[in-house]
Amino acid sequence: MAGETTITIIGNLTADPELRNLQNGSSVASFTIASTPRMFDRNTNQWVDGQALFMRCSAWRDLADHCANSLTKGMRVIATGRLQQRSYQANDGTNRTVVEMTVDEIGPSLRYATAQVQRIQHGGNTNGGNGGYQGGSSWGASGGTGAYQGGSQGASGSQDTGDPWGSDPEF
DSSP states (O other): OTTOOEEEEEEEESSOOEEEEOTTSOEEEEEEEEEOOEEEETTTTEEEEOOOEEEEEEEEHHHHHHHHHHOOTTOEEEEEEEEEEEEEEOTTSOEEEEEEEEEEEEEEOOSSOOOOEEEEOOTTOSSSTTOEEEEOOEEOOSTTOOOEEOOOOOOTTOOOOSOTTOOOTTO
16 A cells, blocks of 8 residues: 555564454465664674564465464574554553554574475466465574474475475466
8 A cells, every 4th residue: 555654674573473363254464574673883802782673563364374384583683574563452441552563574594594495376376377376384593503494385286396496477
């Protein structure tokens, strides 16, 4: 939509995404990304951490399912989406306002890791279009040198051609 504030955030997941199914059948995954800036302090000749930003995020429908199946606590991710502000009244009667991010795209950061991507097919399309890509689900966190490894299975009926970037008539 026009006029919405779009941002990109890079950081680490503070916990596994929490997947919920709503009464209308939609899925939503909720998670928090911690983004901590690092700056070089010339006085001490050392890198120091700045103040962390903890961004609460939600992903909807198929993206929610993909997040729950592919992302785990500690993974470094890159997410882009729209900022949403909402106000509510807490149980104690105080008015509160929160800023959250509705995720449009998310994936693993490949700066300190590798990933294997698996293409998944969505039902109802017979020509292979509307397919998505699903990342691996394992994360090794040994000092930032871990690797994402394939392990998530695509939706039933998915075809693994060995080349996730293979030709697709709709692209």
